[in-house]
Amino acid sequence: DVKVTQSSRYLVKRTGEKVFLECVQDMDHENMFWYRQDPGLGLRLIYFSYDVKMKEKGDIPEGYSVSREKKERFSLILESASTNQTSMYLCASGVLVGYNEQFFGPGTRLTVL
Amino acid sequence: AQTVTQSQPEMSVQEAETVTLSCTYDTSESDYYLFWYKQPPSRQMILVIRQEAYKQQNATENRFSVNFQKAAKSFSLKISDSQLGDAAMYFCAYRSALMIKAAGNKLTFGGGTRVLVKP
Numbered sequence: 001d002v003k004v005t006q007s008s009r010y011l012v013k014r015t016g017e018k019v020f021l022e023c024v025q026d027m028d029h030e031n032m033f034w035y036r037q038d039p040g041l042g043l044r045l046i047y048f049s050y051d052v053k054m055k056e057k058g059d060i061p062e063g064y065s066v067s068r069e070k071k072e073r074f075s076l077i078l079e080s081a082s083t084n085q086t087s088m089y090l091c092a093s094g095v096l097v098g099y100n101e102q103f104f105g106p107g108t109r110l111t112v113l
Numbered sequence: 114a115q116t117v118t119q120s121q122p123e124m125s126v127q128e129a130e131t132v133t134l135s136c137t138y139d140t141s142e143s144d145y146y147l148f149w150y151k152q153p154p155s156r157q158m159i160l161v162i163r164q165e166a167y168k169q170q171n172a173t174e175n176r177f178s179v180n181f182q183k184a185a186k187s188f189s190l191k192i193s194d195s196q197l198g199d200a201a202m203y204f205c206a207y208r209s210a211l212m213i214k215a216a217g218n219k220l221t222f223g224g225g226t227r228v229l230v231k232p
Binding site: 043 | 117119122148150156157158159160163204218219220221222223224225
């Protein structure tokens with residue numbers, strides 16, 4: 001059974017804190033993604049990675065960075081959290097070839113106070 | 114850039130009846146893929162159904178079917194014989210068919226439609 005896991009379901013942080021969100025997949029997928037989900041806006045891509053140590057900006061990368069040191073792990077970093085980064089964060093993984101689906105993690109609901 | 118629009122923020126359906134969710138998209142590409150994802154409350158997003166743009170036949174998965182109108186750039190989802198377990202957020206998504214490694218296979222999502230199922 002395919003699996004994408006995220007380090008936390010709920011997280012509360014203070015403004016200015018450095019925040020790490022981690023994602024692990026066990027399907028040997030080349031591609032991994034971080035999305036942000038907000039009501040009425042759907043999912044918006046923050047960053048993605050198509051290989052170890054490779055990363056590409058998505059549609060809303062400002063205020064975020066990522067790290068992919070191992071194929072199965074993709075981390076999202078908020079260098080200095082702000083209240084407008086309060087949101088649901090979803091990690092996903094998938095393969096490049098064909099029209100294969102992306103597999104999603106359970107999400108991390110982050111609140112920045 | 115591609116955009117995906119879901120014009121219905123919320124839809125309500127009686128159990129055992131049919132509901133249709135709308136999705137339109139904008140693209141200049143001729144080959145692409147379209148998806149419907151389901152996100153149940155507090156549960157993981159899962160794929161419901163997918164369609165390849167070059168296939169004229171509409172995809173069907175059990176009680177879920179799509180109406181794909183390429184010229185109109187429309188991709189609606191029909192849920193037949195609705196069940197309580199169908200209650201969820203539904204997202205329409207677009208993906209280019211171009212196999213460019215640095216482009217990944219990233220999805221562009223619509224804003225979502227919440228489906229409520231009344232017993």
